[in-house]
Amino acid sequence: MNDIATVTGTTTPDALGRTLMHEHLIIGYPGWESHTTEPGPTRDEMFAVCVDRIEEMKDAGFTAMLDPCPNDLGRDVTFMAEVAQRTRFQIVCATGLYKQAEGGMPYWHFRGQFGDPTNAMAELFEKELTEGIGETGIRAGIIKVATGPGEMTDHERHVFDAAAKASTAVGAPVTTHTDRGTVGDLQQQVLMEGGVPGNRIVIGHSCGTSDHDYHMKIARGGSYLGFDRFGLEPVHPDAERVRSLVALIEKGAGDRVVVSHDSVWCWRGSPFPDPAMAKALADLCQPLHFTNKVAPQLREAGVSEAQLDALTVDNPRRFFAGEALEVLV
Numbered sequence: 001m002n003d004i005a006t007v008t009g010t011t012t013p014d015a016l017g018r019t020l021m022h023e024h025l026i027i028g029y030p031g032w033e034s035h036t037t038e039p040g041p042t043r044d045e046m047f048a049v050c051v052d053r054i055e056e057m058k059d060a061g062f063t064a065m066l067d068p069c070p071n072d073l074g075r076d077v078t079f080m081a082e083v084a085q086r087t088r089f090q091i092v093c094a095t096g097l098y099k100q101a102e103g104g105m106p107y108w109h110f111r112g113q114f115g116d117p118t119n120a121m122a123e124l125f126e127k128e129l130t131e132g133i134g135e136t137g138i139r140a141g142i143i144k145v146a147t148g149p150g151e152m153t154d155h156e157r158h159v160f161d162a163a164a165k166a167s168t169a170v171g172a173p174v175t176t177h178t179d180r181g182t183v184g185d186l187q188q189q190v191l192m193e194g195g196v197p198g199n200r201i202v203i204g205h206s207c208g209t210s211d212h213d214y215h216m217k218i219a220r221g222g223s224y225l226g227f228d229r230f231g232l233e234p235v236h237p238d239a240e241r242v243r244s245l246v247a248l249i250e251k252g253a254g255d256r257v258v259v260s261h262d263s264v265w266c267w268r269g270s271p272f273p274d275p276a277m278a279k280a281l282a283d284l285c286q287p288l289h290f291t292n293k294v295a296p297q298l299r300e301a302g303v304s305e306a307q308l309d310a311l312t313v314d315n316p317r318r319f320f321a322g323e324a325l326e327v328l329v
Contacts, residue, residue: 004320005129005139006064007081007091013321016090017063018312022175022204022228022260023287025050025067025083025091028074028268030104038270046266047083053265053287054087060288064090064316066260068144068175068204070097071124072104074268077138095128096144096163097121099177100155103146108155121162122169129172141320143167145187146177152186160187164194173319175202175226181209181236188221198222199318199325202258205229207241215244219253220328224319227311228260231289234281242294246301255318256325259294259311261285 003010026046041049057065069075077093084091097103111117128140145163147156167174174196178184184203191201203218204226218225227245230238248257263285272278295308318325 002321004092005141006084007077007093007138008084011064011090013317016317016320018061019064019066019316020057020062020260020287020290020312021066021202021258021316022068022226022262023065024069024262024264025080026074026076026266026268027069027264029102029271030072030106032074032269032271035269040267040269043079047079047086050079050083050265051086054083054089057287058087058089060291062287062312064092065287066092066094066142066175068094068096068142070094070103070144070146071128072098072107077133077140078136081136081138092141093133093138094142094144094175095125095133095140097146097159098144099146099148099179100153101148105155108158112155112158116158118158118162118165121159122165125162125166125172126169129166129170141172143172143174144177145174147179147183147187149179150182152183152190157190160190161194164191164196167191167200168195171322173200173202173322176204178203178205178208181206181211181214184225185214185217185221188218188223192221197322199224199256200322202226202319205262207244208236210236210240210244212244212247215248216251216253216328219248219251219256222256222325222327224256224258224315225253226260227257229262229285230259230294231261231263231285233284238294238297242297242301246298246303249303249307251328252326253328254307254310255315257311258315258319259290261287261289263287
């Protein structure tokens with residue numbers, strides 16, 4: 001898979017340009033549709049928000065983004081395509097399944113009563129990568145998988161095994177969700193034991209911890225680390241994320257870090273009981289926060305312009321191209 005599937009066709013690693021590797025146009029937790037008294041914003045309202053956000057990103061020099069919304073979190077690839085067409089912006093979407101606690105586990109649990117669901121999951125991922133999602137003809141460009149804090153459940157292990165099977169079958173990359181900076185090393189181990197090359201894996205939300213040994217273990221294992229929650233101060237302070245990122249760069253691991261914010265631009269339903277909570281989170285977590293707030297701190301810490309460019313240009317390109325990473329000692 002040298003070409004990269006986007007929601008509006010294919011692109012190449014070299015054509016990606018400046019890329020944010022973990023942002024969300026829309027998220028809808030399973031069950032949102034049951035909250036009929038608070039259905040959330042209309043499609044037109046969400047469209048306007050997403051177009052505005054991408055135009056802001058374009059003005060700042062970004063030309064691509066990954067929206068790794070898995071199948072069971074309100075994913076709408078037709079909506080993504082409409083936004084991409086309007087803005088002439090490259091959006092890569094994902095196939096995959098979310099963590100047990102907040103994803104579509106009940107469906108797969110029911111199916112699992114009649115046999116191991118791993119093969120069915122793998123077949124689903126493969127089809128969405130190679131043929132398209134549903135009847136849309138839109139192909140996913142990556143697999144997204146997730147674990148909760150501190151462990152990988154049996155259900156999540158089925159998903160990871162399926163992801164490894166699909167990835168090795170078609171050569172697709174994998175990106176992950178971790179909670180609180182835990183289990184990323186286990187995620188890496190399971191995927192690599194399943195045949196996925198380390199350099200085809202992004203261990204997402206690695207910036208949820210300041211544990212340098214944890215970061216270096218993943219880096220030495222040959223995978224990318226997602227420092228992709230900048231701005232989410234309630235989860236982990238940005239000052240700690242900056243300190244951890246500088247430490248990785250100083251150890252020569254800057255070539256295997258990608259950055260983003262995990263911002264959610266629109267929510268299906270009303271998952272926050274107080275609308276002010278959603279606004280506060282949105283104000284904290286903007287897709288230009290890294291550019292406007294974090295990059296200056298990195299410069300002050302001695303990070304060069306070339307090292308900064310690697311985080312948003314060179315590293316996403318190398319990741320999607322499947323280029324080999326140097327061995328770290």
